[in-house]
Structures are given as structure tokens and as C-alpha cells.
Amino acid sequence: MMSYRGLLLLVGSLPLLIVVGSHFAGERFEVVVLRTTDHEEHVHDTKLWIVDHEGRPWVRGIRPTLRWIDRIRANPRVELVRNGETTAYTASIIETDGEKRAIDQAIAAKYGWLDSLYELVVPHDTIPIRLDPDGHPPGR
Numbered sequence: 001m002m003s004y005r006g007l008l009l010l011v012g013s014l015p016l017l018i019v020v021g022s023h024f025a026g027e028r029f030e031v032v033v034l035r036t037t038d039h040e041e042h043v044h045d046t047k048l049w050i051v052d053h054e055g056r057p058w059v060r061g062i063r064p065t066l067r068w069i070d071r072i073r074a075n076p077r078v079e080l081v082r083n084g085e086t087t088a089y090t091a092s093i094i095e096t097d098g099e100k101r102a103i104d105q106a107i108a109a110k111y112g113w114l115d116s117l118y119e120l121v122v123p124h125d126t127i128p129i130r131l132d133p134d135g136h137p138p139g140r
Contacts, residue, residue: 029111034059035079035086036071044068049115050082051106053130057082057089058103061127062118069093069127077134089131103128 032050035043046068048059057080061069072078072091080087104126108115118124 029114030082032059033081034068034091035081036068036091037075037077038071039074044071045081049107049111050080051103051110053102053106057131058106059129059131060103060107061129062122062124064125064127066127069129072129078131080131088134090134092130092132094128094130099128099130100126 030050031047033045034048035045037043044067051058063069072093076091078089078091080089
């Protein structure tokens, strides 16, 4: 049986485990860069996990209040840097329960233990985002 002190140590270590896990995940799992543009035309890069679902790439935010999601709401034209190639897309925030489940399951299948660890520590209200071919760079 775990002592109170042991439990506190375990819970207190979870953020460190996530940081370390994220570093190693970047080495072992696919991490992409999503470029968004703010209202002043400044470009922002965000590192994200990605899955392919129904013939399209999808990324996921874990909270609807993230700044990069706000930028997508204001300007859905984005660029995705994947495998060293940059491609323009139009990002569509899809908040149906069916798509949330599908994307959450696809990410859990692809990223495994690290996704499970995030679920334990970081509050989730996932926002799936579909990337559709666009041909226009962000902000243009």
C-alpha cells in the first residue's frame, strides 16, 4: 500500500514525467508544426501531434481556449510542416461528438502511453481540427 508521502511524490512528479515524456515523444512519435497567423499578420508555430483520418490530416487542441485555436477561428488558413514539407491548408474546427471520439481514439492509438499520461494530468476538452488542402499560405 502506498503511503501518503509516496502518493504526493507520485502526483508531484507527473508534470515532470510529461515534460520528459514529451521530449522523448518528439524523438519517437510524429510531431508536426502548425503555422497560424494572428490579426497583425504575425506567424506563430505550434508543435502538435497529428493523425490521418478519412483521407485528411487532423490535429487536436486539448482546450478550446488555446491561443492557436483562437487564431484559427479568426483566420483558418494555416500551414503544416510535416516531414520537412510545408503545405497550405484551411483548418476546420469540428466539434461533433462523433468526430471528437474518432480523433481522440486515433491519437490514442498512434501516441499510446503518452496520450494516456496527458489524460491523467491535463484537463481535456478536446477540439479536433481537420486540415483541408488550400493552396494559400497563412494570412494571405
